[in-house]
Amino acid sequence: MTDGVVERPRPRDRILETARDMFHKHGIKGVGVDAITEAAGTNKMTLYRHFESKDDLIVECLRANASKAGAMWEAFEAEFPGDKLAQLHAWVRKAAAMLNADGRGCDMANAAAELTEPDHPARRVIKELKEAQRERLVALCRDAGIGQAELLADTLSLLFEGARVSVQTVGTEGPSAQFVRMAEGLIVSFRGTAAG
Amino acid sequence: MTDGVVERPRPRDRILETARDMFHKHGIKGVGVDAITEAAGTNKMTLYRHFESKDDLIVECLRANASKAGAMWEAFEAEFPGDKLAQLHAWVRKAAAMLNADGRGCDMANAAAELTEPDHPARRVIKELKEAQRERLVALCRDAGIGQAELLADTLSLLFEGARVSVQTVGTEGPSAQFVRMAEGLIVSFRGTAAG
DNA sequence: TCTGGAAGTTACAGACCGGTAACACCCTAG
DNA sequence: CTAGGGTGTTACCGGTCTGTAACTTCCAGA
CATH class of the missing domain: 1.10.10.60 (Homeodomain-like)
Incomplete structure (x- = not known):
C-alpha cells in the first residue's frame, strides 16, 4: 500500500x-x-x-458552493438518466431535505443580505450563479415536457427560496413545512396544462 | 396659527x-x-x-417595522370594509409594490441572516412578529371563504418571501417579476376548491 | 546534503467597534 | 429668576477588524 x-x-x-x-x-x-x-x-x-483579501476569499467560497450545487444536478441525471420528470421530483425532495438540514438559509442569499455595497465583488458572482441555477431549473422543466416551463421553474424557485428564509425566521414548523405539498401540487397542475 | x-x-x-x-x-x-x-x-x-444597547435598538427597530406593517393591514380594511377577498388582492398588489420599491429584502429576514447567535434577543421578536404576520394572512384567507386557507396563506407568504430575496440577488427582472401572476393564479385555483 | 519554496510565528499598523465618564449647555416648568 | 432634566461635547477604554513586515522552520526534490 x-x-x-x-x-x-x-x-x-x-x-x-x-x-x-x-x-x-x-x-x-x-x-x-x-x-x-x-x-x-x-x-x-x-x-x-x-x-488577495477577505472579499476574494468570500467570492471563492461562493463559487465552491455553486460547484457543489452543480454536482447535485449531475447526481440527478445519474440517478434518473433521461427521465427529466423524475429528476424534477428528485429536486423537490432534495430541496425539502435542505430545509431540514440546518436552520440557515441559502449562503448566496445570506451573503446578498449582508454585503450591501452595490459594487461588492461578491454581488456579481451571486447574480451570475443564481441565474445559472435558474437556467438549469427552467431547462429541467422544459425537458420534462411542461408547457409553461419558465413560470413553473420561477414559481418553484421562489417557493424554495422563501422556504429557506422562513426556516431561518420561524423554524421548520412554519410555512416551509408544506413545501413538498406545494411543489408537487404545482407540478401536477402545470402538467395538466402541458402543451405537447 | x-x-x-x-x-x-x-x-x-x-x-x-x-x-x-x-x-x-x-x-x-x-x-x-x-x-x-x-x-x-x-x-x-x-x-x-x-x-440599553445596540441590540436593544435593533429590537426596537424591528418592532417599529412590524407596527408599520400593522398599519398596512388596517389600511386594507379601511379601503375594502368587510370585503376580505378584495383585501387579499390588495395584499398581493402591495406585496408586488414592495418588490419594486428597492433592492433590499425583508428587514426581519435580513436580520435573521445576520444575527446568527441562537439566543440573540432579536431572534425571539423576529419569530414572534413573523408568526403574527402569518396568522393575519391565514385569517384573511379563511374569512375570504377559501377552503384550505392555511395552505394558501403559507404558499403566498413563501412566494413573497422568496421574491424578496430573489430581488436582492438577481434583481427585479428575475423570477420575482412573475409574482403577481403566480399569486393571482393561486388564489383563483384555491377559490375553485373552496368549501362552502 | 544542499537548496528553494511553502508554511508558520510574532509583532505590529491603522482603523473601527460598542460602551462609558465627566462636564458644559440650554430650555422649560415652576 | 431659578432649578433640573434632557441634551451636546470631548475624551477615553478595551477589544476586534483587515492587512502587512520580518523572520524562522520545515520539507521535498535534486
Missing part, C-alpha cells in the same frame, strides 16, 4: 472549506480571518498568500 | 427612524452606532440614554 492514512488537505483547501463552513454558520461579517485560519489549523499569513 | 413649522421629532424618535433606514439599507452589522447618531443629528450618549 502506498498510503495508509488520509492525506491532510493543503492549507488553501483547508482554509476554503473552513471558511465556507463558518460563513454558513455565523454569517460573513460574523467571522474574522483570524478565526478562520485558527479553525483551519493555519495562520493569517498563509491565508493572505492564497487569497 | 399655533405652529407654522414642522416640529422636529425628539432625539429618541430621530434615532429610531434613522437606525431603521440605515439598518435596512446597509444591514445591521454594516452600521455602527456612531454613524447612526451622526445621521440622526445627535450623539452617542443620547442614544445610550434611550436604548
